[in-house]
Amino acid sequence: MALGSPAKTSEKPAKADPEPVYLTFDTGHMAIAPFVAEVLHRQDVRVTFFAANEATKEGDGALGSHWAPWWAARGREGHAFASHTYDHAYWRGDLPARGGEPLRFRVRPTAGAQAGRDLVWTADDYRADIARAADRLRAITGVAPLPLWRAPGGKHSPALLAAAREGGWAHVGWSSAGFLGDELPSDRWPNEQLLAQALRDVRPGDILLAHLGIWSRRVPWAPEVLEPLITGLKARGLRFATLREHPHFAPWIAAHQA
Template sequence: MRRADRRWGKIASFFAILLIALSHGWALGNGQNDCKGSVYLTFDTGHMGVAGLVAQVLARQDVRVTFFAADERTQDGGSSLDEHWAPWWRARAAEGHVFASHTMSHLYWRADAGVDAAGKALFRVRPSAGLRAEQTFTVTEDQYCQEIRSAAQRLQAMTGLQPLPLYRAPGGKTSPALLGAAKRCGYTHVGWSPAGFLGDELASENHSNQALLARSLRDIRSGDILLAHLGIWSRKDPWAPAVLEPLIQGLKQRGLCFRTLAEHPSYALLLRQAAP
């Protein structure tokens, strides 16, 4: 019975994601018949200091996004996937957002490190969170896959939804060998579009919010995947929520609708293929 229960749980999670996509996918932003294109706003975790404000903007603008989550250090002294933040993640699930892994310990790939005795890939990595934060060491392909899987499992435990079979490597740093290892354990990497780099990681002294907003409104086009964070330690003048709402409003005025990666033409196919 336990195996059957797990199977029905996976089926329920899969159809919940599809229902979210269907219920929101054709009616976001400007209305069902007004979309001149689509953009895909994504958020990676960070110190979570602006998470509440981001959620308010998304709710006010009726926009659904994709969250890529890692268990990162937060301003409240905990971490972004701890029990303190569980209600926040559950609330986002209830609003129709979708989720994917950002690796549990925000694990940066540094270099390929050959193969082990079994012929599986080895990688040099450096996490920015967790027990071995800021240490550089080697992991096996299986250990790397577990990093991806652990964040997804934690998200599912908190939200009740099965995360998408996608992940984002911290910093977008990858290699063909790394992407192949992730693919073999069921995960496809998602980066962002060049114009979709919204600049919230850049220094405020050289990249003002006003300049970042103007650049994004000028350059973003239909089909772009956009990247922002739920808090960046190094930026003195936070990008969110100051830029977030006028950016959403400006893109809507251009006829662009906001969709999750569950509705992206490439990744929606993965969802169908992963159906039980």
């Protein structure tokens, strides 16, 4: 070795910390919920659940007494929770303000006593339905829900989002590549295609969306896709985090979490 030349070293460069993705689940018929919980526990993955009191294949609704022990167990495991509106109320349009009337919205709940009916709610009505789901989550998990919500079907307007934010609720959608496709018809979107697409397209920082059971999908998504998706994204050097860590939402959570 020439005098003054740098000595060789066998040290390898330090690996970069894995970058996060944010897996989220909306409620559904709940039949696959025990399987989802098993996979998340086995893979040591924490997710964010957006919950509404949707109709279920077993029990008295996703937030009813039948499923309360399931939610409590997820709370003990360190998952995060947020509102999906209690009555799973789809926004269908804004109503123009007239005179001194408050801002109003056309909605159609798919759960609760008024499921399937077209209703008119004020901003206070909609905020109350967001809060009701969050309050129920707190009661059955023992965990403070995040001051976040997700509109059923992702349907909303700028006025609805602003009304929710006035009540302390920030809306969470999902990334384009994070739409995992479990709502799509399984004859046209088979599970192997959805898995390959997600493993190819998901990028660091993406918010991923799946459900705890979709009534219309004939071949369930989660039993064939969930664990291979998790292991495949881990193999790409990604890790899973809850929305508590999301750089866009973390300041809002710190400022608004009760």
